Amino acid sequence: MPVYFFALSQVNHINWYSAALVFVILHLLVYPASNGYNSYMDRDTSPVGGIKNPLQPTKQLFIVTVCMDITAVVLSFFVSGLFAIGILLYILASRAYSYRKIRLKKYPVTGYLTVIIFQGAVTFFLVYHGADSNHATNVPVISMVASSLLIGGFYPLTQIYQHEEDVNDGVKTISYKLGYKGTFIFTGIIYAFAFCALGLQFFLNLEWTRFFILQIFMIPVLVYFFIWFRKVLKNNSEADFKNTMQMNVLASICTNLGFITILILHLIE
Template sequence: MPVYWFAVSFVDTVNVPRAILVFVILHLLVYPSSNGYNSYMDRDDGSIGGIEKPPPPTKQLFFVTVVMDVVAVVLSLFVSSLFASCIVIYILCSRLYSYRGIRLKQYPLLGYLTVIFNQGALTFFMVYHGVDSNLTNHMSFIGLLAAAFLIGGFYPITQIYQYEADAKDNITTISMKMGKKGTFIFCSLMYLLALALLWSYYRNHELYKPFIVLLIFFSPVVVYFVQWFLKVLKNETLADYKHTMQMNWLASTCTSLAFITIILLQKFG
């Protein structure tokens, strides 16, 4: 959702009905289907995503994800053929990431790049295109790159409590390669790069107010992140599910609110 609002904040003239349709396709169909398929392939029995004790995945879950994907693609055609193509690419990448016959997630770098491309740059591109009143495919490269870095700075943290489960499943995540402390440092650098890119964009367009809004809303995230990191330096067991989910919800909420506020300022400020 943060990437959705981020992309919308870059659009000059928003087509509201299409913006609603794009939101529904992504958040009620594509994302849940992707998560459901991943759980089906992983056979999760430990904490995953926002569920501490997930129910065992069934065959019905697989069929539901297929139906949701088909509905998403059909609805996407009402946006544009390009948008529908992007949705198909997203679904294929997410399946290749999880499917046990290929399982891109088992490769630390390739899996990581798949995620930041899919959930970052590709999502920014298709939201921008679908929401723009002219259905343009010309957009800021800085926006695409910043979206990738924002996801790149967030995703490894979500893997930090799953080392044992991933190791049992023969998965080596980028977070496992860097270690818990290294993951915190890496994510900090990625977020700094994203902010540097955004500062460059806003400064070049003399849009200082949006950047100030970002700093204000990102402040609680930074405070929590630093406090959590200091705790982990003393005791690595605190890089656990509870703290990860708290960080997840705080970062998602604050980032979404930041870009929603920027959109409101652009329209009414």
């Protein structure tokens, strides 16, 4: 969702019908179907995502995810043909990430790159293109890179409490490879690059004020990040489900509010 609002804030002439349809396709169909399919393949018994005690998935879940994917692709043609192709590629990448016979997620680097490219740069492109009144294809590359880096900086933290569960399932995530301390350091470095990219994009557009506004919204996230990192340095058991979900919720709220504020400023100009 932060990538959606970031992309929307960069569109000069928004087609609100298309923007709303893009939101529905991504957030009510594609993302939930992707998570559902991943759960069907993983069959987690320990906490995953935002669920502490997940129920075992059934065949019905698989059928529902397929129906949601088909619906998403069909609706995407009402935005544009290019958007529909992009959504189809996103779905295929998501399936390749989870599907047992391909299972990109078991490869730390390949899995990581798949996630950050499609949830970051590709999603930014699709939202920008889909919401633009003329369905522009000259999407700002720096913003696409920044989107991938934002996802790339956060994603390893979502894996940090699942090391044992993942290894038992034959999956070695980038967080597992980095270790607890390494995950935090890596996340901090990628986030720094992300905000450098964001700063460059805003400065090129002479939007310094908006960039600093975004920094203000990110202060609570940084404070929690360093407090949590300090706890993990003292005791690895602090890299648990509860702390991960608190970080997840805080980062989501602050990032969304930051980009929504920037979008509002963009609209009232």
